[in-house]
Amino acid sequence: MRDDKHTGFAILAxxxxxxxxxxxxxxxxxxxxNDNKNPKNVLTYGMGYNAQRxxxxxxxxxxxxxxxxxxxxxxxxxxxxxxxxxxxHDGIIYITNHNRTAAVDGVTxxxxxxxxxxxxxxxxxxxxxxxxxxxxxxxNGKIIRTTLDNTTVALDAKxxxxxxxxxxxxDFNKGYSMTVAxxxxxxxxxxxxxxxxxxxxxxxxxxxAETGAKLWRKHTIPAKGEKGSETWExxxxxxxxGSTWVTGSYDPELDLVFWGTGNPAPWNPRGRRGDNLHxxxxxxxxxxxxxxxxxxxxxxxxxxxxxxxNALVQADLTINGQVKKVVMQAHxxxxxxxxxxxxxxxxxxxxxxxxxxxxxxxxxxxxxxxxEVSFKAIAGEKVEVWPSLSGGTNWHPMSYSPVENxxxxxxxxxGMNYYAPPPEKAVAGQRTLHVExxxxxxxxxxxxxxxxxxxxxxxWEIPFKVANTAGTMNTxxxxxxxxxxxxxxxxxxxxxxxILWKFQTxxxxxxxxxxxxxxGVQYVTVGSGIGGVYAMRTAAPDVAGVPTGSTLWTFxxxxx
Amino acid sequence: xxxxxxxxxxxxxxxxxxxxxxxxxxxxxxxxGFKIYDNNCAQCHGDRLVGSxxxxxxxxxxxxxxxxxxxxxxxxxxxxxxxxxxxxxxxLDAIWAYIRANANE
Numbered sequence: 001m002r003d004d005k006h007t008g009f010a011i012l013a014x015x016x017x018x019x020x021x022x023x024x025x026x027x028x029x030x031x032x033x034n035d036n037k038n039p040k041n042v043l044t045y046g047m048g049y050n051a052q053r054x055x056x057x058x059x060x061x062x063x064x065x066x067x068x069x070x071x072x073x074x075x076x077x078x079x080x081x082x083x084x085x086x087x088x089h090d091g092i093i094y095i096t097n098h099n100r101t102a103a104v105d106g107v108t109x110x111x112x113x114x115x116x117x118x119x120x121x122x123x124x125x126x127x128x129x130x131x132x133x134x135x136x137x138x139x140n141g142k143i144i145r146t147t148l149d150n151t152t153v154a155l156d157a158k159x160x161x162x163x164x165x166x167x168x169x170x171d172f173n174k175g176y177s178m179t180v181a182x183x184x185x186x187x188x189x190x191x192x193x194x195x196x197x198x199x200x201x202x203x204x205x206x207x208x209a210e211t212g213a214k215l216w217r218k219h220t221i222p223a224k225g226e227k228g229s230e231t232w233e234x235x236x237x238x239x240x241x242g243s244t245w246v247t248g249s250y251d252p253e254l255d256l257v258f259w260g261t262g263n264p265a266p267w268n269p270r271g272r273r274g275d276n277l278h279x280x281x282x283x284x285x286x287x288x289x290x291x292x293x294x295x296x297x298x299x300x301x302x303x304x305x306x307x308x309x310n311a312l313v314q315a316d317l318t319i320n321g322q323v324k325k326v327v328m329q330a331h332x333x334x335x336x337x338x339x340x341x342x343x344x345x346x347x348x349x350x351x352x353x354x355x356x357x358x359x360x361x362x363x364x365x366x367x368x369x370x371x372e373v374s375f376k377a378i379a380g381e382k383v384e385v386w387p388s389l390s391g392g393t394n395w396h397p398m399s400y401s402p403v404e405n406x407x408x409x410x411x412x413x414x415g416m417n418y419y420a421p422p423p424e425k426a427v428a429g430q431r432t433l434h435v436e437x438x439x440x441x442x443x444x445x446x447x448x449x450x451x452x453x454x455x456x457x458x459x460w461e462i463p464f465k466v467a468n469t470a471g472t473m474n475t476x477x478x479x480x481x482x483x484x485x486x487x488x489x490x491x492x493x494x495x496x497x498x499i500l501w502k503f504q505t506x507x508x509x510x511x512x513x514x515x516x517x518x519x520g521v522q523y524v525t526v527g528s529g530i531g532g533v534y535a536m537r538t539a540a541p542d543v544a545g546v547p548t549g550s551t552l553w554t555f556x557x558x559x560x
Numbered sequence: 561x562x563x564x565x566x567x568x569x570x571x572x573x574x575x576x577x578x579x580x581x582x583x584x585x586x587x588x589x590x591x592x593g594f595k596i597y598d599n600n601c602a603q604c605h606g607d608r609l610v611g612s613x614x615x616x617x618x619x620x621x622x623x624x625x626x627x628x629x630x631x632x633x634x635x636x637x638x639x640x641x642x643x644x645x646x647x648x649x650x651x652l653d654a655i656w657a658y659i660r661a662n663a664n665e
Binding site: 079080121122123124125128129130131430431432433439530531533535536537538539540541542543544545546548 | 599600602603604605606607611612613614615638639640641642643646
């Protein structure tokens with residue numbers, strides 16, 4: 001009896017000890033579900049499964065932000081762009097770039113560990129848009145990330161030691177690469193691929209988060225003979241693009257992952273007539289199986305590289321007096337799409353920037369109404385198109401304020417002269433766009449806009465000569481944070497668009513800011529490090545002279 | 561005298577034609593080079609060779625720096641991948657012609 005009691009106590013003690021140690025390093029499925037409700041940590045891409053990038057922290061607010069000062073900066077020892085969103089767990093920051101993953105003490109800025117990842121340099125031949133990585137996922141004590149050579153690796157969050165590594169069975173010589181931040185949903189790591197400029201056939205992969213074992217693959221484009229293959233001319237589907245390079249969002253109640261698919265390939269549409277399913281679509285699928293529950297296409301037969309991968313932000317919106325659970329996308333094509341999460345029904349479609357390729361949304365056929373510009377472009381005539389291939393906005397994620405009911409979007413104000421000559425045959429692995437383009441750049445090339453999700457209209461906007469390509473983040477302190485390609489990290493009044501605070505970081509900002517808390521102090525963290533295709537092509541030479549070199553910056557109120 | 565003059569004119573016209581043809585060849589080569597550059601190089605080195613200072617400005621390459629150019633393209637350099645076995649010698653000729661046609665000096 002006594003022994004039993006003793007044994008029972010020992011078991012209880014060991015359970016408690018295990019409980020405590022795992023609680024200290026858990027990030028269980030439940031922790032991830034509650035990420036948007038726990039402002040101390042940032043455990044998911046998007047600062048919550050709903051990807052709102054909204055924090056309830058308000059120590060840093062419209063009154064106190066003038067006292068925001070840098071606490072430390074950490075060098076990534078690298079000259080490439082720093083596009084990643086940091087993760088934060090219990091005051092420790094996890095940050096990635098193309099070949100490094102690091103854990104940094106968020107209070108002191110001291111490095112805890114750093115891992116350098118090797119990949120074959122030849123893979124850079126099929127990297128369209130900058131030598132970058134977009135961030136990691138965290139789950140049960142593991143930091144999980146992708147590398148450019150289509151490998152997903154899980155590291156021990158305490159030590160950086162490799163736990164598992166899974167290589168997607170595709171050949172990078174055929175155009176495939178990975179820059180995506182993984183999404184862990186219901187115990188499954190979901191990753192996507194880039195390469196729609198190189199004639200890939202896009203897909204999503206699901207891996208077991210504990211072992212890395214491949215659970216499923218879901219192609220975004222049907223194989224020959226499969227349903228949907230009739231929406232492609234000849235054998236054009238085989239090199240049809242439909243990449244999946246931006247992280248989706250997850251609704252744990254519906255157990256649905258939402259993920260945007262990219263443009264059809266090549267950009268020249270004249271050899272792939274048809275709707276080109278499921279490019280430029282929003283997919284909703286079950287994370288355990290990859291089974292697609294609905295797929296809603298926004299741009300059938302897209303000639304303009306209006307790559308539909310942008311962030312998918314969830315919210316509860318009141319539409320015609322009814323509360324609707326929606327997922328929203330500010331699309332490169334210039335429309336702000338509001339869809340019902342359960343069904344994929346288009347509830348609201350309004351433009352959020354000027355456009356001339358479409359004159360509105362046809363709610364009966366659920367298709368954009370095309371203008372002469374689109375018809376002429378498809379017919380091989382030279383046209384001026386708005387927005388350009390860079391889009392009304394690009395991949396850099398927007399944020400949503402449930403308090404102001406506004407979306408904060410770094411938009412582009414860019415057009416292009418476009419001509420699609422008679423098409424050539426696409427070859428997987430070769431960058432063959434088959435269009436001739438010249439950019440049209442007005443004096444102000446972008447805005448930070450506060451957009452009403454149901455009208456697309458801006459409550460306020462700030463013009464920028466060089467467009468911003470950083471994400472936005474907003475807080476209960478009434479602030480929107482974002483960064484400029486020229487390096488300024490700014491805090492803006494979320495209600496009226498006044499810039500309240502500014503800090504010059506050493507390089508351009510193309511990452512996503514986050515905020516978190518440790519021991520009663522609110523911190524704001526952002527990466528600085530210019531790179532990415534927009535800075536290297538479209539914004540050149542306006543950003544010539546912005547120094548390269550990536551650093552991670554953390555700020556707090558003076559005296560805290 | 562007359563014959564000489566005619567012969568001279570012919571000679572003169574002939575060499576002018578040859579110079580013109582060579583220039584035309586170079587222009588065609590540069591045009592082909594633009595296409596190869598636009599597909600493979602522009603995403604890092606900028607539209608029409610105009611970059612943002614993040615990568616090397618190819619317009620700085622001088623007439624005698626073809627070996628330097630070729631070494632970087634074939635073997636890679638810093639963040640640049642090696643293009644050996646992908647870009648052919650004729651492609652290199654074309655890209656070089658395009659760069660030289662737009663070079664600073």
